[in-house]
Each structure stands twice: as structure tokens, then as C-alpha cells.
Amino acid sequence: xxxxxxxxxxxxxxxxxxxxxxxxxxxxxxxxxxxxxxxxxxxxxxxxxxxxxxxxxxxxxxxxxxxxxxxxxxxxxxxxxxxxxxxxxxxxxxxxxxxxxxxxxxxxxxxxxxxxxxxxxxxxxxxxxxxxxxxxxxxxxxxxxxxxxxxxxxxxxxxxxxxxxxxxxxxxxxxxxxxxxxxxxxxxxxxxxxxxxxxxxxxxxxx
Numbered sequence: 001x002x003x004x005x006x007x008x009x010x011x012x013x014x015x016x017x018x019x020x021x022x023x024x025x026x027x028x029x030x031x032x033x034x035x036x037x038x039x040x041x042x043x044x045x046x047x048x049x050x051x052x053x054x055x056x057x058x059x060x061x062x063x064x065x066x067x068x069x070x071x072x073x074x075x076x077x078x079x080x081x082x083x084x085x086x087x088x089x090x091x092x093x094x095x096x097x098x099x100x101x102x103x104x105x106x107x108x109x110x111x112x113x114x115x116x117x118x119x120x121x122x123x124x125x126x127x128x129x130x131x132x133x134x135x136x137x138x139x140x141x142x143x144x145x146x147x148x149x150x151x152x153x154x155x156x157x158x159x160x161x162x163x164x165x166x167x168x169x170x171x172x173x174x175x176x177x178x179x180x181x182x183x184x185x186x187x188x189x190x191x192x193x194x195x196x197x198x199x200x201x202x203x204x205x206x207x
Contacts, residue, residue, distance in 0.1 A: 014051040041103020048110035052080035092120045100129040112163040122179040130207030138167040176203040
């Protein structure tokens, strides 16, 4: 799964992990299929796009939309550009976009890394149009660790991804409401606890 920017002690790059295939890739594709069902609108931002795997899927699934990615890590930006993906370098705390310019912002496995998650959600709300969506996906760390052990992926299980906080859907909804995002949908993935590896919450900007 996605790793913290700049931490590549093993071959734990996103594309390296994805290329391994197997159950990890199948689940990653499932996670993205579920999340992308909630995407709307002609202009879409993949905020914290990493090495661009989900960004590529957005472009394929929404060929008529204007899809863009942004990431703070210059190494990730370079990888995206090597794959001819539309990407900018920028901080989630100060996105290089005007107010209200996106119909949908996708925020996949980023919030758990942030020291100031409320500021990040407020910035995503700022660049979303009234009625636009912010789709947040976060991991369930304990379940992910056990799943990796069960799949004999010991390096991934031992790797410290740099997560600063374990989120819950209830906590995420509360923070969304404080920054002007009304929670309108949510679900666990792939199944309910104890088979929940990720959570998804969709917020809609007040109009």
C-alpha cells in the first residue's frame, strides 16, 4: 500500500508494490473501485497523489473530465511526470489552486500522515465548489498489519509508514463538519470489522 514520502528503505515504492500483483494488488484495485464510485463532476483533484496509480485510474475512468494530481514530494511528482500524468508539486496546506475550482477532491491514505489534518481538510474544502465532494480514505492500521502478516509480507508488516493518527469514521465526520464539509456517505472496506482494512467518508461542501 502507499508509503510515506521519501521512505524507501526497501522496495516499498507504490509502483513497486503494485507491480508485485497478487492479493495486495487485487485489494488495492478493489479499494480504488469503491472510492471512485463516489467521484463526480468534470474537474477532479487527486490530492496527495503519490506515484500516480490512482491518478491513472481516474483518468481512464473519467476520460471526459479534467483530472489533476498534486503531491508535496518531488520524487513522487517526477515519477508521475515520467508516466505523462498531469501533476503539480504543492503542499496540502496551501494547494496551488483557486477557490471553488474542483467538483471532487480524492484524498487517499494521506490524512493519517498529517500533523494538521483539519487544515488539510479546510484547504480541500476551499478548492471545492459549493456542492462538491471530498472523498477521504484512511487505513485501519492494526488490521492492515495483520493482513500483511497473513499474506507473508513481512517487510511491509515491519515497515513504519509514519502514521501519526488512527482515524475513525466518527472522528473524521466531526472534523469535516468543522471545516464546512457535510458528511454524505461512508463505508468500510472491504467488509465490516474485523475485516475492515480501510474506511471511506465522503464530505460535501456547503453551498
